[in-house]
Amino acid sequence: MKAKVDKRSPYPHLRTYNYIVSLQLRLQKAQSDAVKTVLKLLFRILFSITLVLFIFGLALFIFFIFHYLTLPTILHVLPVHLSYADCSRAQSEYCKYPTAVVPFIQRKRMGKESPLLMSGQKYAMWVSVDLPESEENAQAGIFMINIALRSYDENLLKSASRPALLQYRSYIHHLVRIIVLSPLYLMGFLQERQHLRVDLIDLYQEDPYAPVMDAVIEVRKSTVNIYSMELHVEARLEGLRYWMHRHPVIIGAIIVGINFFCGLILAGLSLSNRFARQNMKELPASQSTEDFGFDETVDPLETSEMEDGGDEVFVDWPADANEGLRHRKT
Numbered sequence: 001m002k003a004k005v006d007k008r009s010p011y012p013h014l015r016t017y018n019y020i021v022s023l024q025l026r027l028q029k030a031q032s033d034a035v036k037t038v039l040k041l042l043f044r045i046l047f048s049i050t051l052v053l054f055i056f057g058l059a060l061f062i063f064f065i066f067h068y069l070t071l072p073t074i075l076h077v078l079p080v081h082l083s084y085a086d087c088s089r090a091q092s093e094y095c096k097y098p099t100a101v102v103p104f105i106q107r108k109r110m111g112k113e114s115p116l117l118m119s120g121q122k123y124a125m126w127v128s129v130d131l132p133e134s135e136e137n138a139q140a141g142i143f144m145i146n147i148a149l150r151s152y153d154e155n156l157l158k159s160a161s162r163p164a165l166l167q168y169r170s171y172i173h174h175l176v177r178i179i180v181l182s183p184l185y186l187m188g189f190l191q192e193r194q195h196l197r198v199d200l201i202d203l204y205q206e207d208p209y210a211p212v213m214d215a216v217i218e219v220r221k222s223t224v225n226i227y228s229m230e231l232h233v234e235a236r237l238e239g240l241r242y243w244m245h246r247h248p249v250i251i252g253a254i255i256v257g258i259n260f261f262c263g264l265i266l267a268g269l270s271l272s273n274r275f276a277r278q279n280m281k282e283l284p285a286s287q288s289t290e291d292f293g294f295d296e297t298v299d300p301l302e303t304s305e306m307e308d309g310g311d312e313v314f315v316d317w318p319a320d321a322n323e324g325l326r327h328r329k330t
Contacts, residue, residue, distance in 0.1 A: 079102075146161045151212065
């Protein structure tokens with residue numbers, strides 16, 4: 001039961017008990033606050049590290065996607081398979097010239113086909129021809145190599161024709177070369193052949209509305225013997241594409257740095273706005289004066305006053321101690 005007692009209680013051990021209980025509650029509150037502070041600090045550190053790593057990985061991913069979509073393949077090497085007609089029973093002027101059709105279509109996954117060249121990109125084209133040093137090729141002299149670019153509708157987009165000639169070597173030069181290099185020729189390390197490069201198209205810009213479907217290559221002399229031929233399509237880079245190809249590390253660092261900096265700014269603004277809203281929501285709860293069931297503003301050694309102004313206090317006394325108490329101060 002509760003009784004009204006004077007501040008100066010005849011039972012000092014009760015005041016000591018109240019002081020010990022209140023001290024234990026304060027220690028428990030301090031420990032819980034310290035643990036919460038440490039956990040919040042660890043959580044913020046881990047969250048910050050994870051956020052920075054995520055933004056950096058996102059910046060790298062954006063750079064790789066930008067690099068893949070912006071920078072084209074620098075060089076395409078396409079094999080040229082010439083088709084020869086049988087000219088043994090026909091006159092030379094009616095014999096069909098060696099011709100090859102080179103497709104400009106690349107196949108991707110799921111069986112879909114896409115143009116080989118990038119839209120809007122400028123290209124240069126040439127052929128590399130591998131010929132034997134034979135009497136027929138020497139007597140053939142100059143021969144023309146034609147190229148014609150066609151669209152999906154087989155419309156002519158661009159055509160060009162360039163001359164080619166086997167490199168001349170005199171009989172004495174050829175004889176000395178054979179004598180000096182005869183061991184290498186006999187062992188198969190060298191062969192009597194020449195490699196020619198013939199520039200066909202100096203500059204061609206891919207039209208996105210009329211992409212190239214194939215290229216028709218024709219050798220305008222049927223008596224020329226050719227080992228192999230390849231068509232080279234090289235991209236002519238300009239502007240940012242040129243710098244990305246020539247200095248990939250520097251440009252990559254700059255682009256990743258810009259993306260990373262922008263990501264940090266956006267994340268900081270978003271988090272600051274969120275924390276501000278959270279603090280506004282938690283503000284009324286932080287103004288509460290009750291914690292662990294007692295008032296922190298009152299010293300546990302002091303007693304509270306009654307509403308009527310008297311210096312009184314209510315203490316839970318044992319039932320057998322009520323007889324020796326003064327119920328009211330006179």
